[in-house]
Ligand SMILES: [Fe+2]
């Protein structure tokens with residue numbers, strides 16, 4: 001179902017789980033950024049109230065994920081580390097703008113890829129996290145993020161055409177695999 005052209009490296013989970021507090025804090029920040037990005041995307045759909053409503057519902061869901069992450073952090077006495085740069089997302093945007101300007105379709109497809117990789121990695125974490133409660137939390141998030149991937153692919157098809165979006169998604173997925181392979185493993189989702 002996911003468009004990804006590579007699996008996460010088998011060593012990634014052990015590296016990410018070296019610091020579960022940092023991993024969860026980073027994930028919380030990713031959820032917050034997803035909510036903010038959806039709110040900002042509503043600007044591009046000012047004439048399409050149906051899509052604005054869908055984006056608002058999406059943003060609410062990501063904000064709930066952010067809140068759940070914060071509750072798990074608080075329960076363990078772990079801090080919400082301030083959001084830093086996101087080299088993965090920055091590299092994806094650079095990859096999408098190498099040969100063209102950053103179109104709305106590309107913006108939506110970059111979001112789709114981020115959701116797809118999150119889904120794939122949350123699945124790995126749901127199987128390998130030593131904290132049973134956090135493993136279950138990752139499993140529950142994974143199911144929603146898979147739906148988010150589909151949502152963005154559908155939206156990208158709506159602003160161009162489903163065929164064009166599919167072709168471009170395949171191109172960007174190849175670049176995404178390269179980016180993910182080149183990034184060092186650390187206690188972050190991407
Ligand atoms: Fe989420």
Ligand SMILES: [Fe+2]
Pocket residue numbers: 034062115144145148
């Ligand atoms: Fe999501």
